[in-house]
Amino acid sequence: MSVINTEAEVLLDLKDVVAGYGNLTALHGVSLNVKQGEVVALLGANGAGKSTTLRTISGLIKPSAGSLRWKGASIVGNAPEKILRLGVSHCPEERHVWPEMTVAENVELGGYLLKSKTELQRRKDIAFHRFPRLKERAGQLAGTLSGGEQQMLAIARALMSEPTLLVLDEPSLGLSPKMAFEVFDVVREINSHGVSILLVEQNVHNALSVASRAYVLETGRVIAEKSSESLLNDPDLLSAYLGG
Amino acid sequence: MFDLFLQFVVNGLVNGTFYALSALGLTLIFGLMRLVNFAHGEFYMMGGLLGWVVTQKLAMDFFSGLLLVVAIMALFGWLLDRYVMVRVRDKGPEPGILLTIGLAIFLTNTALMIVGTAPQKVLAPVSSAPLFIGPIVITQVRLFAIAVSIVAIVGARLLIQKTKLGKAMRATFQDATAASLVGINTASIYASTFALGSALAATSGMLLGSIYVAQASIGGLISLKAFVVVILGGMGNFAGAVLGGLILGVAEALWGGYVQTGTVDMVGFALVILILFFRPYGLFSVRAERA
Amino acid sequence: ADTIKIGVIQPLTGSVAYNGAADVNGSKIAVKERNAKGGVLGKQVELVIEDGECQPSKTVSAAEKLVQQDKVPVISGAFCSSATIAAMGVAQKYKVPLLSGVSSKSDLTERGNEWFFRTAETDGLLARAFAKILVDQLHLKKIAYIGVNDDWGRGGMTEFSTQIEGMGGETAMKLYFDHGTTDFYTMLTRVRAAKPDGVFVAAETQDGSILVKQMKEVNLQSKVFGVGSWATADFARLAGDASQGIHAAVPYAYTIDRAENKKFVAEYKSAYGELPGKYSAAGYNALNIIMDAIERAGAADPDKIRQALAKTDYNGPNGSFKFNSKRQAYGFDAVLVRLNKGEPEIVAQATVTADE
Amino acid sequence: MLEVKSLSKSFGGIHAVQDIDFSVAKGSIVSLIGPNGAGKTTCFNLITGFYRPTRGQVLWDGADVTATNPHSMARLGVIRTFQKTNVLRNLTAFENVAHAQYLKGRTPLWRTFWPSSETAAVKKEISESSFAILELMGLGKRLHVEAGALSCGELRLLEVGVAIAAKPRLLMLDEPAAGLNTREAEGLAELLSALPGKWVDSILLVEHNMNLIMKVSDNIVVMNFGKKLATGTPAEIQHNEQVLEAYMGKAA
Amino acid sequence: MKFERNVLVGFLILSMLLGAFLQNDYFLHLLVLVLMYTMLASSLNLIVGYVGEFPLGHVAFFGLGAYTVAILSAPSVGVPLTLTIPAAAVVAAAAGWLIGRITLRLNGPFFVIITLAFSEVLRLLAGNWISLTNGPMGISSIPHPALLDMVPWLQGKRGFVMLGVLLAAITFYVGYRLVYSSAGRAAVTLRENRYVAQSVGIDPFRYSMFVFVIAAFLAGVAGAYYATYISFVGPEVFGFPFTATMIIIVLLGGKGSLIGPVLGAVIVTLLEAYLREFKELRLSLFGLIVMAVVLFAPDGVMGYVRQRFLPFFKRASHA
Numbered sequence A: 001m002s003v004i005n006t007e008a009e010v011l012l013d014l015k016d017v018v019a020g021y022g023n024l025t026a027l028h029g030v031s032l033n034v035k036q037g038e039v040v041a042l043l044g045a046n047g048a049g050k051s052t053t054l055r056t057i058s059g060l061i062k063p064s065a066g067s068l069r070w071k072g073a074s075i076v077g078n079a080p081e082k083i084l085r086l087g088v089s090h091c092p093e094e095r096h097v098w099p100e101m102t103v104a105e106n107v108e109l110g111g112y113l114l115k116s117k118t119e120l121q122r123r124k125d126i127a128f129h130r131f132p133r134l135k136e137r138a139g140q141l142a143g144t145l146s147g148g149e150q151q152m153l154a155i156a157r158a159l160m161s162e163p164t165l166l167v168l169d170e171p172s173l174g175l176s177p178k179m180a181f182e183v184f185d186v187v188r189e190i191n192s193h194g195v196s197i198l199l200v201e202q203n204v205h206n207a208l209s210v211a212s213r214a215y216v217l218e219t220g221r222v223i224a225e226k227s228s229e230s231l232l233n234d235p236d237l238l239s240a241y242l243g244g
Numbered sequence B: 001m002f003d004l005f006l007q008f009v010v011n012g013l014v015n016g017t018f019y020a021l022s023a024l025g026l027t028l029i030f031g032l033m034r035l036v037n038f039a040h041g042e043f044y045m046m047g048g049l050l051g052w053v054v055t056q057k058l059a060m061d062f063f064s065g066l067l068l069v070v071a072i073m074a075l076f077g078w079l080l081d082r083y084v085m086v087r088v089r090d091k092g093p094e095p096g097i098l099l100t101i102g103l104a105i106f107l108t109n110t111a112l113m114i115v116g117t118a119p120q121k122v123l124a125p126v127s128s129a130p131l132f133i134g135p136i137v138i139t140q141v142r143l144f145a146i147a148v149s150i151v152a153i154v155g156a157r158l159l160i161q162k163t164k165l166g167k168a169m170r171a172t173f174q175d176a177t178a179a180s181l182v183g184i185n186t187a188s189i190y191a192s193t194f195a196l197g198s199a200l201a202a203t204s205g206m207l208l209g210s211i212y213v214a215q216a217s218i219g220g221l222i223s224l225k226a227f228v229v230v231i232l233g234g235m236g237n238f239a240g241a242v243l244g245g246l247i248l249g250v251a252e253a254l255w256g257g258y259v260q261t262g263t264v265d266m267v268g269f270a271l272v273i274l275i276l277f278f279r280p281y282g283l284f285s286v287r288a289e290r291a
Numbered sequence C: 001a002d003t004i005k006i007g008v009i010q011p012l013t014g015s016v017a018y019n020g021a022a023d024v025n026g027s028k029i030a031v032k033e034r035n036a037k038g039g040v041l042g043k044q045v046e047l048v049i050e051d052g053e054c055q056p057s058k059t060v061s062a063a064e065k066l067v068q069q070d071k072v073p074v075i076s077g078a079f080c081s082s083a084t085i086a087a088m089g090v091a092q093k094y095k096v097p098l099l100s101g102v103s104s105k106s107d108l109t110e111r112g113n114e115w116f117f118r119t120a121e122t123d124g125l126l127a128r129a130f131a132k133i134l135v136d137q138l139h140l141k142k143i144a145y146i147g148v149n150d151d152w153g154r155g156g157m158t159e160f161s162t163q164i165e166g167m168g169g170e171t172a173m174k175l176y177f178d179h180g181t182t183d184f185y186t187m188l189t190r191v192r193a194a195k196p197d198g199v200f201v202a203a204e205t206q207d208g209s210i211l212v213k214q215m216k217e218v219n220l221q222s223k224v225f226g227v228g229s230w231a232t233a234d235f236a237r238l239a240g241d242a243s244q245g246i247h248a249a250v251p252y253a254y255t256i257d258r259a260e261n262k263k264f265v266a267e268y269k270s271a272y273g274e275l276p277g278k279y280s281a282a283g284y285n286a287l288n289i290i291m292d293a294i295e296r297a298g299a300a301d302p303d304k305i306r307q308a309l310a311k312t313d314y315n316g317p318n319g320s321f322k323f324n325s326k327r328q329a330y331g332f333d334a335v336l337v338r339l340n341k342g343e344p345e346i347v348a349q350a351t352v353t354a355d356e
Numbered sequence D: 001m002l003e004v005k006s007l008s009k010s011f012g013g014i015h016a017v018q019d020i021d022f023s024v025a026k027g028s029i030v031s032l033i034g035p036n037g038a039g040k041t042t043c044f045n046l047i048t049g050f051y052r053p054t055r056g057q058v059l060w061d062g063a064d065v066t067a068t069n070p071h072s073m074a075r076l077g078v079i080r081t082f083q084k085t086n087v088l089r090n091l092t093a094f095e096n097v098a099h100a101q102y103l104k105g106r107t108p109l110w111r112t113f114w115p116s117s118e119t120a121a122v123k124k125e126i127s128e129s130s131f132a133i134l135e136l137m138g139l140g141k142r143l144h145v146e147a148g149a150l151s152c153g154e155l156r157l158l159e160v161g162v163a164i165a166a167k168p169r170l171l172m173l174d175e176p177a178a179g180l181n182t183r184e185a186e187g188l189a190e191l192l193s194a195l196p197g198k199w200v201d202s203i204l205l206v207e208h209n210m211n212l213i214m215k216v217s218d219n220i221v222v223m224n225f226g227k228k229l230a231t232g233t234p235a236e237i238q239h240n241e242q243v244l245e246a247y248m249g250k251a252a
Numbered sequence E: 001m002k003f004e005r006n007v008l009v010g011f012l013i014l015s016m017l018l019g020a021f022l023q024n025d026y027f028l029h030l031l032v033l034v035l036m037y038t039m040l041a042s043s044l045n046l047i048v049g050y051v052g053e054f055p056l057g058h059v060a061f062f063g064l065g066a067y068t069v070a071i072l073s074a075p076s077v078g079v080p081l082t083l084t085i086p087a088a089a090v091v092a093a094a095a096g097w098l099i100g101r102i103t104l105r106l107n108g109p110f111f112v113i114i115t116l117a118f119s120e121v122l123r124l125l126a127g128n129w130i131s132l133t134n135g136p137m138g139i140s141s142i143p144h145p146a147l148l149d150m151v152p153w154l155q156g157k158r159g160f161v162m163l164g165v166l167l168a169a170i171t172f173y174v175g176y177r178l179v180y181s182s183a184g185r186a187a188v189t190l191r192e193n194r195y196v197a198q199s200v201g202i203d204p205f206r207y208s209m210f211v212f213v214i215a216a217f218l219a220g221v222a223g224a225y226y227a228t229y230i231s232f233v234g235p236e237v238f239g240f241p242f243t244a245t246m247i248i249i250v251l252l253g254g255k256g257s258l259i260g261p262v263l264g265a266v267i268v269t270l271l272e273a274y275l276r277e278f279k280e281l282r283l284s285l286f287g288l289i290v291m292a293v294v295l296f297a298p299d300g301v302m303g304y305v306r307q308r309f310l311p312f313f314k315r316a317s318h319a
């Protein structure tokens, strides 16, 4: 677990972000930040707005108010592509693999913005090394993979862009306990190389085992921001919102 | 007797190639993009009429004329997608169907108003004098058109299967959210596919306009046949579309040759029914859906 | 009212719009001429043109609108026989005369509808006038027939083949194609294999021009003759060299040598920049006949117009028109033309007669 | 109640399920666990007739029901949920549950056009049990929200509600707790334990949440690479070295 | 549900009153068209809106209905109107069953095109089977229905309006009962999600088939009405223009609601009549208007209304 480093540069900074779907407002002013090299967890009950927050960050949803800054510069209204180029990679909820493409094609497209073929190959090798199961199934159509296999594929794909900030939405969803641990190992490993991570995870203990800080979200508002230790020592908060 | 058969088959193959060519744009827009584009025939029609304008009115030669027409139609398709089609994206298939029906009606009748109802001729690039190959008769211009068709079809297939752009297209149409998350500019992918589809439709309209005629009200007929070809091939599969076109062409030729000419159009539709009966997803198609 | 309204229903959209538009163009010339000379009954004539799309239901809508909304006392139209039949019902119900210069299906005038008049030649009449000339002059024994698969194409083929067979001609085959067909190779391959002396074709400009072009492409040597709008500049332009030497039996050609025609052709050309075809003439004649009838009727009253129509004796670009008791026109000329360097040269001329 | 015998399925060269045997007794909760891609979902698809087995048998109350089509299985009382969320997206949560009670409200086709073909009593019953089920699933407040607008976790619960509404005898749940947080998963565990005998006869469960599995299962079948690795009570499985090695990893 | 029923009944009453009191035959003609399109579009809407598939060949059943009437009521056969209309409906329904057996196994674009293929085959058959259909020449000897001649008040267009109201009422009744029956709910479940439907015990084929046959039946009625009114039937009754109009009506009005097709029929008929003023521009404008409606109300007019005035539609009682 990394120590909170107050001096580190703030990478991502959300202030009073309001966002939603059509007429429905899901976020009523969310403020949070992620600093260089940090792992931050975003916790909260079902429907609290965690995924919506992540979608707003990666540009899938445009906020209707509030500010969204990347290294100090506003990124409100930027297209997902532009945000990815800045170094934010989002592994979405529900996997979103391309069903009628092979596993290999799915992985390759994760490195869509790469120009160099050798670099693409290198990253592909790393991905297949991390997830040997995917290597076995390289030629299989992604739509026919099992649920967990698809989840691995989605994570592998998000890692292909080697981002500065990795945004993970429930990465362990549908993974076996063993596989989930392996994924968290991967998270730790890339974090050790200086990649910051913003993580949504239902299993609080897993989440807090990698995160240094956590925000707790309730119905579209941040109701707490704490270091992992103090949160683990706050059984009231844990049981009230997260079921520790 | 055998010579006759051979000639029928060759006629069918030539015609089939033309079917495949005129369905190419639709293979992109309908087959891959999954937009039921009723205005496909109208794009074809625009290609033919523009071809007439550039070769006859502006007296350009066929090839520079073709380049100009392709550029115009690509721009047209691009703008159409960026400002119109984009508004019904993600709203299910029906708004797209209605929109393209409206568009087809608009284009046909506007063309009718502007250039009139008369059939027009696109200046052919090569001669249409008969050419005898053994017992078979064919014309130079047809051979030329076949060559162009093959280039266009193979080119389109390579583009979709092998290039990064092609992969980005497939990714976008299968899951646009995921595509935008890996950095694909989905809006521009949609627009370029639409532009490419329109340009291909127009190319076939101009090329075939030089062999047949170009006319404002030709669209509906072209659309019908093109839908048949795309479906026979199995949606978005270029090899399939080519085979679909060839099968259609040869079946029509043989039916017309040995059975009855008045009902050749029925052959295509009967074939659709028959093939889909045995292969519900067309001749070539992959299914990746699971419960 | 200070104008006299006349309704026109033609297909202005869809696949036969080309021909419908030609009819309307001809109609407009007739009205323009007349209005320049002071109009009818001292009033200017106003055309109310509706699109019937060659569809029965749309044609009925158009006819209903013309009669009920525009209160026209007489209608010219429609084009396709099926649409005309539908409009005939409306005409009869409201007792408004309907005059068609185009619909050729023989039995239209056999239905006892006293509000319906026809100035078009029927296929039977045309066949009777020319079959003999064709057989004798072109020395045709064995003939292959190709026709568009609609009432007009089928009618023309049946009438001509019966007449020609009656004169000892032999029918090699009868082939139909659908309107809008672009590829005739299969058909022509069959025809070529049968080695006929002549090929009869019933087709309109678009299909016909592609067909004769492809005849040349497949090196078909037989003589070609037929019915359809072939004596037109458009046809020659579209078919190019392939039109050379083709014969066509038509009710009208712009080369007809009559004073009335020269005037018509000149006016048409100056108005539209092109030469009139058979449908332009049909529209022109229909409107002139209607306007004459109104003048003679002395009032824009449907029933009076009907009575006046029956007594028509009109001299048009292609001869004079009278109606028989079934309100079928006769007395006008039809011509057999041969296309030479794109010009329809008149080979023979015959007067269309009608049996009572 | 349910018994499968040497059930097998291969896709091309992939042997997704090989010679699986197990049974579910009335009143019990049986869990199917195993690493990702072990073949659990495929087993579900085989039992409910979405796939046809390459080999093997499915017995229901002793009768052979191998490769019976899905809706007929549902009529026999075998109702399943899906791993990839499947709901009626454009309908509200309430309508979802109400529509799922199709079998209860069903009238013969020929009576469709008969006035009063549906009695008010049946309608009321459906409506009442819909409320009850949504309340049970903790979705009481989200009654009239379109399913498409629910969050992921809520959808999982709704799906379970939909399955319960269809009056199963055997309820087959494919990862119902995926996307639920620890507390919600605990709630679900309690709910599931309470179901047999009341809303359903038995449950066949696929899940990766070990707490839940251990809490509710009477019996556990462990799969690995399509084969059966072990079977036993939660306590036995918890101490099975092979299972720990293949499935739990470091968690042990 | 109640709201829908009231609107439909209101529409019928209004049509009847208009039929009784309107003097202008052109307006009566438009009313007849509205009624015919209402029936046709309502039947298509059952498939599009409640099975969720998109048949491009629904016109097949309309055409079969029209031809049945044409053939049966020819003077040489002389079957009266009271029998020809039911016969048309039954023929269409039987064809629906046959065609459904083949087409309903497919879905999505494949279903769209295979249904189109069927209607085109029928169109070409009608154009070539001379001995039965008189080929492209069509059948023009459909007599004015004797039934409408019996009561003097019903003579002329008024009789057709009343006949139309009656047939539309039947259409509405059948549609309404279907939609709010367990079969209708099963179809909706199927439309929304095939997997869920199957796993709660719904036989997909059975219900899509049921709705398909009913829709064919109603389209046959519309075709019969058309044939009796226009008194001419040719292969064009299987043609694409009808299909296009039908689709425009359903989608413009708003699919998946019983009111949508009625609204669409009224709008499209009036629009077509009104646009006659614009001569050459007519269809270009029509195309533009269709496009504009899609852009501003992608779910059709009813979809728009539903969105704007949601409170009217208490959806809770849907079960």
Ligand SMILES: Nc1ncnc2c1ncn2[C@@H]1O[C@H](COP(=O)(O)OP(=O)(O)OP(=O)(O)O)[C@@H](O)[C@H]1O
Pocket (backbone or CB within 6 Å): A021, A024, A026, A044, A045, A046, A047, A048, A049, A050, A051, A052, A053, A093, D148, D149, D150, D151, D152, D153, D154, D179
């Ligand atoms: N596509 C959508 N359309 C409309 N509303 C939505 C949509 N997706 C989510 N919502 C609503 O937005 C709110 C926040 O949802 P969100 O998905 O962000 O929750 P979450 O915290 O990620 O929950 P979960 O843990 O269940 O995934 C919820 O009330 C949900 O109903």
Ligand SMILES: Nc1ncnc2c1ncn2[C@@H]1O[C@H](COP(=O)(O)OP(=O)(O)OP(=O)(O)O)[C@@H](O)[C@H]1O
Pocket (backbone or CB within 6 Å): A140, A144, A145, A146, A147, A148, A149, A174, B290, D011, D014, D015, D016, D034, D035, D036, D037, D038, D039, D040, D041, D042, D043, D083
């Ligand atoms: N249609 C198919 N074609 C090819 N392979 C398939 C197909 N369906 C499933 N498989 C393969 O079969 C194996 C078993 O899949 P299944 O979905 O049953 O796994 P699972 O046990 O449910 O895994 P998870 O826990 O990840 O959901 C997987 O490796 C999968 O890739």
Ligand SMILES: [Mg+2]
Pocket (backbone or CB within 6 Å): A050, A051, A052, A093, D151, D152, D153
């Ligand atoms: Mg979420």
Ligand SMILES: [Mg+2]
Pocket (backbone or CB within 6 Å): A146, A147, A148, D040, D041, D042, D083
């Ligand atoms: Mg699974």
